[in-house]
Amino acid sequence: MSASCATLQSISLDPPAVIFYSNKTIRILHNVWKDDIIYIDETGNVLLGEQHCYIYEIVVRHPVKNNPPLAVATLITWSHDIPTISYFLNRIWRAERKLFPSKSYPRLVMCDGSMALINAIVITMFKDSLEGYFKKCWEIIHGRRRASFTDEPFLHLCASHFMKNAKKLVRNT
Numbered sequence: 489m490s491a492s493c494a495t496l497q498s499i500s501l502d503p504p505a506v507i508f509y510s511n512k513t514i515r516i517l518h519n520v521w522k523d524d525i526i527y528i529d530e531t532g533n534v535l536l537g538e539q540h541c542y543i544y545e546i547v548v549r550h551p552v553k554n555n556p557p558l559a560v561a562t563l564i565t566w567s568h569d570i571p572t573i574s575y576f577l578n579r580i581w582r583a584e585r586k587l588f589p590s591k592s593y594p595r596l597v598m599c600d601g602s603m604a605l606i607n608a609i610v611i612t613m614f615k616d617s618l619e620g621y622f623k624k625c626w627e628i629i630h631g632r633r634r635a636s637f638t639d640e641p642f643l644h645l646c647a648s649h650f651m652k653n654a655k656k657l658v659r660n661t
Contacts, residue, residue, distance in 0.1 A: 495508065503565060505564065505567065507563050513560035514560065517580070517584065521548070527547040527557070528547075528597060528599045528605065543564050544563040545559045546562075547559050547560070577609065597613065599643070
């Protein structure tokens with residue numbers, strides 16, 4: 489995220505974490521999330537000194553065509569757990585609600601196969617448990633629920649991350 493767009497929003501000592509976003513990037517997120525994909529990704533192979541650092545970013549397509557994707561919010565932390573990720577996502581959704589009080593939500597959220605990230609997304613964005621979300625999806629697929637995947641947010645796992653994880657699993661068996 490460029491320095492002109494990012495604003496340090498939060499510093500935490502327990503767990504160690506730093507959150508960056510700005511009102512400008514939250515407006516961009518809100519303006520694209522009804523019609524486009526919101527990507528939430530985690531990079532865990534970063535070393536700061538002797539410790540692994542995790543970087544989570546919420547990324548959207550740049551609003552200006554032919555420009556690179558834009559990170560609208562970033563979390564840097566040493567914790568890879570549901571509470572830390574949920575705190576980050578809740579900060580973003582509260583900032584969005586503060587700027588745009590009317591109820592809206594992203595249509596499609598794509599993430600890697602991290603169970604901590606998947607759980608945090610379902611808890612904070614979909615206001616459900618993972619089990620409840622899977623049940624809802626099952627009911628929609630089998631026609632037992634009036635809602636469709638266009639009526640509610642939908643979580644999509646990135647195919648390349650899924651294939652990478654499957655490859656690792658096969659190698660380890």
